[in-house]
Amino acid sequence: MTARSQFSLVPALPVRWQAPAAAQIAPVETVRAWFETDLTADLLYARGLAVLTDARVLHLSEDGGVEDWKLSTELLLNHGEHGGVGTLELLRAGERVGQLRFTLAEDLGAKRFVAEFERLAAGGEPASESIEHCPVCATPLDPSQEECQVCAAQLHTPPSTWTLFRLWRFARPYRLQLSIGLVCTLASTFATLVPPYLTMPLMDEILIPFQNGTPIDQHRVMLYLCGLLGAALVAWVLGWARTFVLALVSERIGADLRTTTFNHLLSLSLEYFGGKRTGDLISRLGSESDRICVFLSLHALDFVTDVLVMLMTAAILFSINPWLALATLIPLPVIAWLIHIVREKLRTGFERLTRVWSEVTNVLSDTIPGIRVVKAFAQEEREGQRFFAANRYNLEQNDRLNRIWGLFTPTVTLLTEIGLLVVWAFGIYQVSQHEITVGVLTAFLAYIGRFYTRLDSMSRIVSVTQKAAAAAKRIFDILDHVSSVPEPANPTPLPQVRGHIELRNVGFRYGSRSVVRDITLDIQPGEMIGLVGQSGAGKSTLVNLMCRFYDVAEGAILLDGVDIRQLSIPAFRQNIGLVLQEPYMFFGTVADNIAYGKPNATRAEIIAAARAAHAHDFILRLPQGYDSLVGERGQQLSGGERQRLSIARALLIDPRILLLDEATSSVDTETEKEIQKALENLVRGRTTIAIAHRLSTLRKADRLVVLERGRIVEIGNHDELIEKNGAYARLYEAQARNQGEDDA
Amino acid sequence: MSDADFTLHEDARGRLQLRLADGRTFEGVVPVRAFPLGAPEEFIGLVANDGHEVLHIPRLADLPEPTRELLARHIRQREFVPRIEAIESCTAFATPTTWTVRTDRGRTELILKAEEDIRRLGQGRLLVTNSHGLHFEVADLAKLDATSRRILARFM
Ligand SMILES: Nc1ncnc2c1ncn2[C@@H]1O[C@H](COP(=O)(O)OP(=O)(O)O)[C@@H](O)[C@H]1O
Ligand SMILES: [Mg+2]
Numbered sequence: 001m002t003a004r005s006q007f008s009l010v011p012a013l014p015v016r017w018q019a020p021a022a023a024q025i026a027p028v029e030t031v032r033a034w035f036e037t038d039l040t041a042d043l044l045y046a047r048g049l050a051v052l053t054d055a056r057v058l059h060l061s062e063d064g065g066v067e068d069w070k071l072s073t074e075l076l077l078n079h080g081e082h083g084g085v086g087t088l089e090l091l092r093a094g095e096r097v098g099q100l101r102f103t104l105a106e107d108l109g110a111k112r113f114v115a116e117f118e119r120l121a122a123g124g125e126p127a128s129e130s131i132e133h134c135p136v137c138a139t140p141l142d143p144s145q146e147e148c149q150v151c152a153a154q155l156h157t158p159p160s161t162w163t164l165f166r167l168w169r170f171a172r173p174y175r176l177q178l179s180i181g182l183v184c185t186l187a188s189t190f191a192t193l194v195p196p197y198l199t200m201p202l203m204d205e206i207l208i209p210f211q212n213g214t215p216i217d218q219h220r221v222m223l224y225l226c227g228l229l230g231a232a233l234v235a236w237v238l239g240w241a242r243t244f245v246l247a248l249v250s251e252r253i254g255a256d257l258r259t260t261t262f263n264h265l266l267s268l269s270l271e272y273f274g275g276k277r278t279g280d281l282i283s284r285l286g287s288e289s290d291r292i293c294v295f296l297s298l299h300a301l302d303f304v305t306d307v308l309v310m311l312m313t314a315a316i317l318f319s320i321n322p323w324l325a326l327a328t329l330i331p332l333p334v335i336a337w338l339i340h341i342v343r344e345k346l347r348t349g350f351e352r353l354t355r356v357w358s359e360v361t362n363v364l365s366d367t368i369p370g371i372r373v374v375k376a377f378a379q380e381e382r383e384g385q386r387f388f389a390a391n392r393y394n395l396e397q398n399d400r401l402n403r404i405w406g407l408f409t410p411t412v413t414l415l416t417e418i419g420l421l422v423v424w425a426f427g428i429y430q431v432s433q434h435e436i437t438v439g440v441l442t443a444f445l446a447y448i449g450r451f452y453t454r455l456d457s458m459s460r461i462v463s464v465t466q467k468a469a470a471a472a473k474r475i476f477d478i479l480d481h482v483s484s485v486p487e488p489a490n491p492t493p494l495p496q497v498r499g500h501i502e503l504r505n506v507g508f509r510y511g512s513r514s515v516v517r518d519i520t521l522d523i524q525p526g527e528m529i530g531l532v533g534q535s536g537a538g539k540s541t542l543v544n545l546m547c548r549f550y551d552v553a554e555g556a557i558l559l560d561g562v563d564i565r566q567l568s569i570p571a572f573r574q575n576i577g578l579v580l581q582e583p584y585m586f587f588g589t590v591a592d593n594i595a596y597g598k599p600n601a602t603r604a605e606i607i608a609a610a611r612a613a614h615a616h617d618f619i620l621r622l623p624q625g626y627d628s629l630v631g632e633r634g635q636q637l638s639g640g641e642r643q644r645l646s647i648a649r650a651l652l653i654d655p656r657i658l659l660l661d662e663a664t665s666s667v668d669t670e671t672e673k674e675i676q677k678a679l680e681n682l683v684r685g686r687t688t689i690a691i692a693h694r695l696s697t698l699r700k701a702d703r704l705v706v707l708e709r710g711r712i713v714e715i716g717n718h719d720e721l722i723e724k725n726g727a728y729a730r731l732y733e734a735q736a737r738n739q740g741e742d743d744a
Numbered sequence: 745m746s747d748a749d750f751t752l753h754e755d756a757r758g759r760l761q762l763r764l765a766d767g768r769t770f771e772g773v774v775p776v777r778a779f780p781l782g783a784p785e786e787f788i789g790l791v792a793n794d795g796h797e798v799l800h801i802p803r804l805a806d807l808p809e810p811t812r813e814l815l816a817r818h819i820r821q822r823e824f825v826p827r828i829e830a831i832e833s834c835t836a837f838a839t840p841t842t843w844t845v846r847t848d849r850g851r852t853e854l855i856l857k858a859e860e861d862i863r864r865l866g867q868g869r870l871l872v873t874n875s876h877g878l879h880f881e882v883a884d885l886a887k888l889d890a891t892s893r894r895i896l897a898r899f900m
Contacts, residue, residue: 038852039824039849042821043820043821043824043849044849044850045826045847045849045850045851045852046850082822083822083823083824083878084824084876084877084878084879085824085878089757089758091757094756094757095756095757096756096757096758099758103876103878104876104877104878105876275857275858275860275861276858276860277860280860348837348897348898351898352897352900355859355900473838477838477858509877510877511873511876511877512876512877512878513877709795
């Protein structure tokens with residue numbers, strides 16, 4: 001009881017730690033914070049609990065071990081992280097007295113622990129702000145995040161194995177057409193079953209009596225023959241109708257599937273694209289969605305027909321003669337069992353095949369855009385080898401699968417032959433016993449022919465179904481992926497943006513690698529900030545965060561006082577103009593490219609933007625002016641020209657916030673001057689964050705922020721920073737020296 | 745490499761202190777492998793606080809004993825790449841999935857976000873990245889037990 005009351009200020013411990021903790025902590029101690037560790041000091045996996053009380057730091061491990069460190073002014077906590085492993089070092093008078101280690105899953109708790117430790121050291125009261133903990137896993141929640149990150153990671157539910165049925169979502173809008181198709185299928189199937197039925201009276205009432213001396217009743221014969229012809233015609237018309245309707249529908253479902261998937265893909269964050277290969281995504285959206293389409297239009301239909309035929313045939317057979325029917329169906333369970341066994345193998349096999357196939361596409365999408373480099377280094381042969389290897393692997397996998405598959409079909413055929421044999425034997429026996437007529441046996445044989453053909457084709461469908469299921473799974477993989485930069489459910493409305501940006505203790509990592517740490521910066525509306533620092537310092541990452549291409553891992557970014565995660569993404573990005581070092585040109589005209597962010601811009605607006613970007617003159621020199629094609633297959637533009645087009649693009653949307661990431665780095669000094677003039681037009685009156693390699697470019701900046709390995713080390717204007725003689729001064733001198741050498 | 749080139753010892757904080765032959769000393773240098781996957785025992789850089797390499801060690805095995813041992817221990821402390829010895833179970837045969845694995849660092853669970861997070865390194869070696877970006881190594885696919893291989897095969 002006492003133990004629990006000690007924890008009253010902090011959230012409850014996970015159940016398994018409550019007893020061990022209560023045993024260790026004296027009633028007079030107050031618990032200030034805790035977090036769970038999942039590694040030992042030697043980096044072995046083991047759970048542990050770190051507790052901070054007002055007297056000491058305590059660590060319990062799952063094997064019962066206890067370590068503790070008395071609090072004193074000399075005791076310091078040092079938080080560090082590398083390669084996905086966090087470390088809390090306990091230092092006393094500069095000497096390491098202990099080490100707590102944990103994976104990133106526990107990092108948030110560890111940071112809070114340190115914060116509370118520091119508050120305690122400063123003599124502060126326990127954190128008054130109530131720290132919310134996840135109700136599920138008791139991990140402390142970041143106040144800026146509504147959802148628990150640990151749980152979110154575990155909530156990755158895999159798509160169900162019945163993936164194909166999930167296609168129903170896309171089939172729903174076509175319910176009506178599908179029903180029509182189904183009715184046609186039913187009716188036409190039924191019609192195809194009429195002819196064998198007519199063989200019965202033809203045999204028993206006409207042919208056999210004729211052999212026994214009765215003359216042929218021509219009228220009856222005509223009637224039966226007309227019945228046969230009629231059934232065939234009806235089956236033909238209905239068969240055509242159903243194939244047409246269903247093919248129409250399946251194409252539409254396929255198209256919807258593709259569009260939805262592509263739209264969803266576009267909404268995913270850069271993190272997703274960073275982890276995927278283009279070839280893989282292209283093959284999922286292209287060939288695999290097509291495979292589903294083919295499956296729907298041809299095979300699903302066949303499958304339904306097969307099942308129908310089999311059920312109807314079985315019903316008819318039983319109605320004619322149950323015993324013979326039973327004998328007919330003997331091979332069925334064996335075949336079903338066989339299908340079941342092979343299916344599992346095939347499915348995993350086909351899943352692997354699709355992956356292998358994307359590997360082939362990946363080689364293509366890797367090599368073709370890089371063809372200049374391939375040729376420059378004369379590596380055609382090596383790329384050929386790479387493609388060859390991917391292809392050969394594809395072949396190997398195919399061969400493996402075909403071995404199983406190859407065995408399957410003949411086995412089914414063999415079983416059906418045996419089935420036929422059984423029917424002949426049993427039928428002849430029954431005829432000899434006068435239990436059935438010859439006509440019945442003939443009808444049976446005719447039906448069974450159909451029955452087994454269907455069974456055969458159904459077993460073939462197994463492979464196609466598995467292929468489609470594998471494809472569907474990979475498409476739903478995309479569709480089920482939730483963007484790591486989610487659109488808020490109830491976005492805060494964004495009125496006229498002033499352009500006040502605030503970064504609060506922003507931290508970010510790519511995977512386990514921490515790239516930006518603890519950045520706090522307040523940017524006034526209309527201010528121009530220059531971000532400087534060595535390459536790899538995290539400048540572009542900061543720009544990515546401000547664009548919300550990624551979400552911060554810690555802290556928050558606020559626009560006019562509102563967390564940008566609460567804003568609707570498109571509304572937010574409309575206020576941002578981004579100019580990158582390597583601007584991308586889409587295939588289309590120059591005008592289209594300038595108007596990319598504002599497709600309804602007038603020609604006059606486009607020209608005005610191009611003028612302001614100092615691009616107008618060179619555009620006029622192009623053979624078709626603003627109508628010239630650029631991008632892949634189009635007019636090749638130089639780096640500086642593309643740069644100015646992208647500035648025009650940013651100018652045209654008239655954003656409140658401007659982000660320039662090395663916008664002038666890839667051009668010569670002369671062009672830079674030109675671009676510089678263009679930029680001056682762009683910057684005026686807007687909040688601007690500019691990254692530039694050449695520090696001289698940033699002279700106009702109100703403040704310069706110097707980044708070093710993900711942290712801000714200096715802030716101030718050019719003169720102040722030179723005065724300070726720190727990191728900026730060193731960078732500047734180094735450049736000035738180079739400049740001198742260049743000029744010399 | 746002879747002893748005279750440099751000396752390395754551990755300070756009270758457990759950090760490495762490097763003293764070069766020319767008398768310069770560096771506090772808190774960290775050993776960084778240049779090829780953690782391809783050649784983990786070769787090409788090791790000692791990186792100082794400011795992020796610059798101050799000494800390059802072409803081969804760990806060439807170092808005299810106490811130094812080599814010290815360095816190896818520090819590398820082990822810094823680089824956390826558990827080696828998967830067996831995959832005991834997985835929650836689903838489709839990503840995302842949670843595997844329960846036995847590693848040389850103990851048993852743990854890892855969340856595999858996508859199939860692409862399994863990287864082939866050649867000769868049956870694999871590198872598996874979990875949802876937190878932590879890497880796990882499979883030394884040789886062929887040497888795993890049947891269950892582990894069966895599970896892995898579903899994702900490769
Ligand atoms: N998509 C990414 N995935 C992993 N690491 C990245 C990614 N983008 C950048 N990095 C790394 O983050 C660090 C900072 O990169 P960046 O912000 O681009 O630096 P810069 O200051 O030169 O613009 C670099 O070390 C880089 O290797
Ligand atoms: Mg950059």
